[in-house]
Amino acid sequence: MTVYRLGVLAGDGIGPEIVSATVDVFKAAAYKVGVEIEWIDLPMGWEGIKQHNDPLPEVTTKALENTHGWILGPHDSAAYPPEHKVKLNPSGALRHTLDLFANIRPAKTMPGIKSVVGEANLVIFRENTEGFYADRNMFAGHGEWQITEDVVVTSGVFTRKAVERIAHAAFKMAMKRHKKVTIVHKANVLRLSTGLFLKVCREVAEQYPEVAVDDYHIDAMAAHLVRRAKDFDVIVTENMYGDILSDLAGELVGSLGLSPSINSNEKLAMAQAAHGSAPDIAGLNLGNPTGIMLSTVMLMEWLAERHHDSKLEEIGKLVEQGLYQSLKDGVKTKDLGGNASTSEFAEAISERIDQTVLS
Template sequence: MSDPLKLLCLEGDGIGPEIMAATLAVLQAASPALNREVKIERRAIGFAALETEGSTIPKAVVEAAKTADGVILGPVSHNSYPPVDQGGRNPSGVLRKELELFANRRPARTWPGLDAPSRKAFDLVVMRENLEGFYADRNMFAGGGEFMPEPDVALAFRKVTRSASMDIARAGFELAASRPSKHVTVIHKANVMRMTDGLFLDCTRAVAEEYSSVTFDEMLVDAAAAHLVRDPSRFDVLITTNMFGDILSDLASELAGGLGLAGSLNFGAHHAVAQAQHGSAPDIAGKDMANPVSLILSTEMLLRHLGEIAAADLIRASVCTALALPETRTRDLHGALGTRDFTEVLTNLVEESAI
């Protein structure tokens, strides 16, 4: 008998508990399509952990993440946490660094029947380098990447390494090779940041030579933002550095219908973390207003990453069916349903398809 699939679930803050409950209900509904039994372990992070253990992400949680097959991470309110020396660490940044999750895969696509700001249908993926760049909480071995030498001067270091650039480039080209369009666009600003983005660009060009089946072009980040607004369908897989990827993926997801639909998967050589692309939305927490699709689709991506293709396909198809009609959408998508009712609709769709 196969070993169980061990998933660590971290609810987080704000709407985290609500959308995690919805996600686990959908996962349970899809269980007949899974190859292995799923074992769920829950641990507290965020304000709940800070109150009881003095840290927003205790060491025991990090160790549990290292032994799990995958992690489902709810949104966190890290901007509201106390300073690091008072226990306020960003759980997302900590897990990315501790688990060496060098890639952040962020798909954005339009859905049949659902109006979106983009006037053209599209299906793209932003492959974002996840461990360096301007992200000061994870780009140094010790200490942060920002400092103030005097009260009126703040400085930030941007770190770009050959090894990390090669890793994200290979992950992006490997993904593109498996997609129908087989097209990579590398996003950069090497005309200004000639050394850092120049190194990144050199690495992606070197990897491109290994994938003869994939077409390859390059685009400045400001031009990429403009072209995304004009015609996102021209893109397939975008490979880029940390901050550019963070910004462009949010833009692409809004063009597709909103961050409530934006799945995200962080992964490295040995670990993977599903994480909704949006924040914790404390203003609607507990009001049955949250759209759980982002975390559900993130978990679908995690299942696919772990080889559970049938269950992942089942969840994605059921989400597509639910989004097609206003009466089975959440209110943020001009539908009629709250979180709980939408979850019931979606779990019923999954269960019916799983029979």
């Protein structure tokens, strides 16, 4: 039997609390299904600075290459010492260093959570390595230049290779869902850069004739999400647009604090919630672990497909069902109007996992 090795980077702020709660819940589900997982704690963020004077120590990056995947807690890079602020933050560095080109961010209505757009179930594929994020689109340097005290120039990078691989990832997902892909761009103004993104996505679409394809300008797409989020299935777009749209979509279906994601390539995947580290409530056992738990569900689904092991998918389903049932039963953390602590919320999910009868 395969023993899966999963890295655990607890991070800053509420990170240690919500990540610990997540590991506890997945231990319960793995035990129920009969899968052995080795959880490997690795320093990141303030813990990395304390141990190695680096928020993302080389020992951590190297160790991750020998795992099947990992959980990344939130980081508080804005509070790091000045010498570390100038570096890529830990999540950006991992995406860049390990070429995690696909940032996959679903937005789905949940039981017991108010959605301002009614029922919706979509997933955004954000190209994770290029586009208009200057800190991620260079082999070296950051892609920003201050020409004079009053003039700054920044760059965006778009390559056929990067667009092709994120497009294929989106279309493959669409084939498993409702066979519809929406391409988001700004080719009417940024004719060469996002024009290339649109052109290459359209070329890739020809390889998936069963998938219906449409496209929208980024500004119009934001309006369409607010007006009719339920009409969309898979959305593919460049780095910055994907970041903005996924935050919007997450808030529309309930809360950005509940939003999950994974960052992946063909060989590695990282579970990472979309929210921040909430340092104001750190250590108080108040953080909501829903986002990181659902991100880890996505990680299990990714691992199940990569390793052809349906038991991993079953682990994810157990956790997701237990989490949704807990919300439906009114077990909620303070941010959702409830009174459950982080650990109490996790315990409620574990109890429901234990009570589930496996088919």
